[in-house]
Amino acid sequence: MAAQASATTTTINQDVTLTATQKQQQDQNVQSALTADQALVTNATNAQGVLDKKTSGLADIANQHQSGETISQQQSDAINVLDQQRTTVESAINTDPTLTTSTRLAQDALVEADFSNAKNAVNNATNADDINTARDQGKQKLASEHVSGEALANQQADKSNALSVLAGQVKQQIEADTGLTGAQQQSQSNNVDQDLQKAESALTATTDADGVNSANAEWIKQISGDYHQASQSLAEQQSTINSNLAALAVQVKTEIKADTGLTSSQQSDQSSQVDNDLTKAQAAVSATTNADGANSANTYWTQKINADYQVGVPLATQQTTASTNLLLRSRPILA
Incomplete structure (x- = not known):
């Protein structure tokens, strides 16, 4: 029986389909079975009883070794998990209103590269522990690629503040243009104020980073264009x-x-x-x-x-x- 236990333990520890934790548990199960089956043999009251307990004990010890799924199946399962993670992360990226289209595309590209690397790592793994490590590291890396931008409200506020500064600069240009009459200066300055209000409303109405940037670019052009230099100095x-x-x-x-x-x-x-x-x-x-x-x-x-x-x-x-x-x-x- 001890020899069977030793042989079974060796088989368990050489089984690439088992994780270290599973091997440890099965090893403990072998020792427990050995102890229990030896007690049964000791307690037998006749030769036939000893023989029967020995036979059943050897089978019991051997049965403590339970192989896991095949390596190829475990690899396939791990890749499915990574694929699901990829889908989840890309969905989060592509529905993140704080990201611009270019940033989303860049993050999606990183996700795809990470998935490919993780998949290769899983396929190159030769035992259950390495498969799980490659899977878990791959999931973590995939998740890390989604990096949200600054809160949309902050982006809107930043652009609004920048437009306000621009409006002040344009009005200074208008005021400094001695070639303009007072009426012309007043008219142009009023246009700047009106466009700044429209710009702030447009920014507030945006729903994503692309919209913020688009509105910002449009109103920078509009506000800057409100200053018309005098035709003559x-x-x-x-x-x-x-x-x-x-x-x-x-x-x-x-x-x-x-x-x-x-x-x-x-x-x-x-x-x-x-x-x-x-x-x-x-x-x-x-x-x-x-x-x-x-x-x-x-x-x-x-x-x-x-x-x-x-x-x-x-x-x-x-x-x-x-x-x-x-x-x-x-x-x-x-x-």
Whole structure:
């Protein structure tokens, strides 16, 4: 019986279909059976009883060895478990709203690679323990590939804050553009504020990371586009206005010179006044610091230069008046 127990134990410990825990349990079962069966033999009361107990005892000890499933079956079962794990993890990845499509694809690729590696490890295992180790390590590795992104609410808040900063920067650009009038600056700044509100609403309505990024990109473009640089810089506007005032001065002086109702002295005085006002006007325009100032100076000095021409009494009227006066002076002499 002891020899049978030893042989059975050896068989158990060499059985690749059993795990170490199973082998240990079966070894204990062999020892327990040996002890019990030896007691039965000892307690037998005759030769036949001894023979019967010995025969049944040898069978009992041998039966303590119970092989596990075949290695190929265990490998197949382990691979099925890994396949289920792969499906579960990929499903979690692909329904995770915190991940972008590109991140999902990257994590799915890692899952597929891990599954292939784990499957190979299982197929290369030669005993039950190695199969289970490869299976368990594979499951753990597969599960680790799903890494959620930042909470969707945080992503939305981050993008919203970034858009708010952008809106402030764009409004600063608008305010700093001296080529824009106050009305233009106000209009553009209002558009920025309105678009920021729309952007925040659009972000809040998103349901996944892709939606957040898409809304963010769209409204970055929109808010940035709310600033329309002045078609002319302030310096260009000042130059244009000064040129126009100079042309106006020429026109007014031409009108003065052509006015036959003015005396030469009056024409000279008015023309000089035009020249003086033009000098003042151009200096005033050049001193302005924004488009509104330039336009205001232009309006004022346009009126001022135009007003420098004071129309004379029509020549015909003067001639009539002079003739009348001469006639009146000549009457007493004729009388």
